[in-house]
Amino acid sequence: MSVTTFDLASLDFDAIARRNDQARIQRIVMFSVTAILALAWLTPFYYLAISIFKSNAEYGMGSPLALPTSFAPVIENITEAWSKAKMGSGMLNSLLYGLVGGAAAIFIAALASYGLTRIDFRGKGFWFMLIFSGTIFPLQMYLIPLFMGYNKLGLTNSRLGMMLFYTAVCIPFPVLVLRNYMAGLPREMDEAARIDGCSEFRIFRSIVLPNCWAPMATLFLIQFTWIWNDLIFSMVLTNREDARSLMNGLMVLQGSYANTTPNVVMTATLLASLPSVLLFLLLRKYFMNGLKLQSL
Amino acid sequence: MKQQQQAFALPPGAPSIDAMIAAENRRARKRLWTALAFMAPAIGFVAIFLLLPVFFNLYASLTQWAKFSGLNQFAGLANYQRLASNPKFYDATWNTLIWVGVSFVLPATIGLSLAMLVRGVKGEETFKSIFFLPRMFSATAVGVVWYYVYANEGIINSGLRAVGLGDLANRWLYESHLATPAMIVTHIWQQVGLMMVLLLIGLNALPSEPMEAAKVDGASRSQIFRHIVLPLLMPTLIMVTTVSVLAGFTSFDLVWVMGRDFPNRSTLTLSVNQYWESFRAGYWAYGSAIAVVLGVIAMSISWSLGALQHRLDKR
Numbered sequence: 372m373s374v375t376t377f378d379l380a381s382l383d384f385d386a387i388a389r390r391n392d393q394a395r396i397q398r399i400v401m402f403s404v405t406a407i408l409a410l411a412w413l414t415p416f417y418y419l420a421i422s423i424f425k426s427n428a429e430y431g432m433g434s435p436l437a438l439p440t441s442f443a444p445v446i447e448n449i450t451e452a453w454s455k456a457k458m459g460s461g462m463l464n465s466l467l468y469g470l471v472g473g474a475a476a477i478f479i480a481a482l483a484s485y486g487l488t489r490i491d492f493r494g495k496g497f498w499f500m501l502i503f504s505g506t507i508f509p510l511q512m513y514l515i516p517l518f519m520g521y522n523k524l525g526l527t528n529s530r531l532g533m534m535l536f537y538t539a540v541c542i543p544f545p546v547l548v549l550r551n552y553m554a555g556l557p558r559e560m561d562e563a564a565r566i567d568g569c570s571e572f573r574i575f576r577s578i579v580l581p582n583c584w585a586p587m588a589t590l591f592l593i594q595f596t597w598i599w600n601d602l603i604f605s606m607v608l609t610n611r612e613d614a615r616s617l618m619n620g621l622m623v624l625q626g627s628y629a630n631t632t633p634n635v636v637m638t639a640t641l642l643a644s645l646p647s648v649l650l651f652l653l654l655r656k657y658f659m660n661g662l663k664l665q666s667l
Numbered sequence: 668m669k670q671q672q673q674a675f676a677l678p679p680g681a682p683s684i685d686a687m688i689a690a691e692n693r694r695a696r697k698r699l700w701t702a703l704a705f706m707a708p709a710i711g712f713v714a715i716f717l718l719l720p721v722f723f724n725l726y727a728s729l730t731q732w733a734k735f736s737g738l739n740q741f742a743g744l745a746n747y748q749r750l751a752s753n754p755k756f757y758d759a760t761w762n763t764l765i766w767v768g769v770s771f772v773l774p775a776t777i778g779l780s781l782a783m784l785v786r787g788v789k790g791e792e793t794f795k796s797i798f799f800l801p802r803m804f805s806a807t808a809v810g811v812v813w814y815y816v817y818a819n820e821g822i823i824n825s826g827l828r829a830v831g832l833g834d835l836a837n838r839w840l841y842e843s844h845l846a847t848p849a850m851i852v853t854h855i856w857q858q859v860g861l862m863m864v865l866l867l868i869g870l871n872a873l874p875s876e877p878m879e880a881a882k883v884d885g886a887s888r889s890q891i892f893r894h895i896v897l898p899l900l901m902p903t904l905i906m907v908t909t910v911s912v913l914a915g916f917t918s919f920d921l922v923w924v925m926g927r928d929f930p931n932r933s934t935l936t937l938s939v940n941q942y943w944e945s946f947r948a949g950y951w952a953y954g955s956a957i958a959v960v961l962g963v964i965a966m967s968i969s970w971s972l973g974a975l976q977h978r979l980d981k982r
Contacts, residue, residue, distance in 0.1 A: 398789070405788050408781075409797045412856070416800070418822050419812050434829070435815075435822045479708040486705030492698045502709050505717040509917045509965045511941050511958045515727065515951055516720035539716030542709050571701050600805030602920040607946065618807045622924060625811050633815045644808045651803040655796060662864050 423448055423638040430634040445638070452639035455631060456624040461617035461643075465599050467530060468616060472537030473594040477587050479538070480545035485575045487546075488553040489561055499550065505543035513540075514607050521608055528611045536604060541594040545587075548664050552586050553579060589661040592654060596647045617643045721962075728955035737952065746956035756957070758933045759940035762847050763916065766936055767968075769851050770915030775907050777855065778862025779900075782870060783892075785863065795867070799860035806857065810924030813853040814840065817925075840925055846934040850925050854918060862907050869903030870896070901979055909972045913965060937961055 422430060424439035426447070452458065487499055517536065518527070526532030561574045569577075605616040612620070621643050625636050651658055677683070682690070703710075728746055731737035750756045785794045801809060816822050817839035824836040839849040873896065881891050897904075919938040926934050932943065937957060945954025 401788050405784050405794050415812050434825050483706040483709035486702040490698050490702040492702045502713050505713040508721050509961050511938050512724045512962045513720045515945050515955050516723035539712040602807045618805050640808045640811045644804045648803045
């Protein structure tokens with residue numbers, strides 16, 4: 372029987388403590404670096420936020436990063452931005468395009484995905500590729516023909532025309548996502564309903580659709596913000612104030628330097644961005660889920 | 668023997684085999700029509716608003732269409748020849764190449780660094796949101812804000828002056844060698860948060876066993892990162908690169924807002940050049956040809972990166 376003996380003095384008991392210290396220092400360093408970077412990242416937003424509180428004269432004088440002397444000028448900035456960029460009608464138009472275009476596109480995509488996943492027929496791959504091919508061309512290839520076609524049909528400067536196009540352009544991506552999602556739902560549910568004599572549309576509406584709300588809500592957020600933030604199609608398909616989107620109005624306002632000062636343009640920018648940014652801050656989880664969908 | 672034959676015999680009154688096949692074919696056809704009815708709205712919208720324009724665009728690029736006439740006059744490849752001899756097109760192509768080259772490397776690299784930095788840090792969710800926030804603003808809004816950030820008395824110049832580097836102050840958007848890099852910086856500031864989040868999703872989905880095994884074997888952190896994390900993350904990295912290259916390549920809004928009044932328009936990209944030639948100058952056929960060039964480049968980028976992805980998947 373042998374007894375193992377340790378020379379206690381030679382054991383380095385402090386090693387663990389030192390490693391913990393090291394890890395803590397490392398954590399603090401990582402946190403500080405991240406925090407400094409985040410502050411740098413936010414600087415343009417800080418600049419945006421303080422500029423809306425400055426009067427024309429004040430903006431022209433001091434340092435652009437100086438805090439405003441009072442909050443009062445914001446009222447005047449908002450009224451000027453609101454009337455010069457016609458933000459009232461722009462806001463309504465963008466809301467209309469985003470809500471109708473996004474919702475219609477996702478409903479139509481859900482219909483198509485039902486056909487692609489819950490009914491057996493030959494040539495699924497072909498029909499899917501036909502719909503999905505709407506994502507492979509750069510948007511620039513649509514501009515000229517759309518403009519000409521809309522001109523011929525009298526759809527330029529019409530809200531209907533804008534809604535129709537936004538619906539179309541927002542269909543293919545949700546079809547990809549919803550097709551994958553619906554393929555994962557068990558088929559026993561609809562087989563049972565089919566034996567009970569339910570029509571296909573009834574199965575779609577009462578069985579499959581209720582199970583797809585989560586991805587559909589996320590997809591709607593993605594498409595709504597895309598439409599809200601789009602500039603080029605509004606530029607090409609509208610040139611009158613009553614049909615143009617908010618971003619288009621903002622772009623026009625920025626272009627008319629002569630009679631608008633930066634503080635007013637920035638106020639318009641913040642107002643125009645507020646809806647989509649608030650949506651993000653409130654529904655962050657859904658947006659992050661949407662990115663997961665995108666990366667599949 | 669006899670019994671087996673019995674089993675195959677059809678019960679009296681049953682339809683013949685041929686009739687049953689015919690009935691099944693009928694049902695299959697009915698299923699096809701039902702499915703088509705479900706897909707009809709999607710197919711209709713995509714065909715009319717997206718595919719038809721693409722074909723019309725291809726056709727128009729082969730005509731002499733300008734201002735109000737010439738759509739019925741065939742021009743062959745003359746528009747494409749004109750591209751080759753137009754200095755504006757060269758400028759635009761060169762700038763676009765810079766955009767593509769930078770978006771190949773920087774957004775994914777910076778996004779990955781941010782992802783590694785943010786992961787596990789205290790307040791990770793808040794930091795993620797901060798870096799992602801610019802993405803929620805439209806490119807138009809971001810362009811407007813940064814237009815003033817880069818202005819003569821903007822925060823960059825006054826910041827440089829404040830720390831005594833006033834010599835470095837510049838008219839960022841109005842010098843031909845600075846305008847494109849300045850716009851790209853803005854673009855990256857806006858996009859990198861998205862790349863970071865996508866890469867974090869990829870990182871969190873990686874299996875942890877290989878890393879733990881390597882740690883037990885005494886591999887250093889940089890070794891683990893280089894030899895285990897990076898190869899496993901490759902599919903996500905390629906996806907992120909594809910997203911970023913296509914976004915940089917077709918970016919219109921930002922360049923339009925920040926750079927449209929640059930003298931000579933020599934800092935514009937192909938997508939803005941296309942808009943200008945068609946909607947400002949009225950050269951519809953020529954603009955269509957630029958759009959076709961853009962389409963070919965975009966498709967070859969996504970095709971080759973897709974092929975690379977496919978090869979990796981097979982391994």
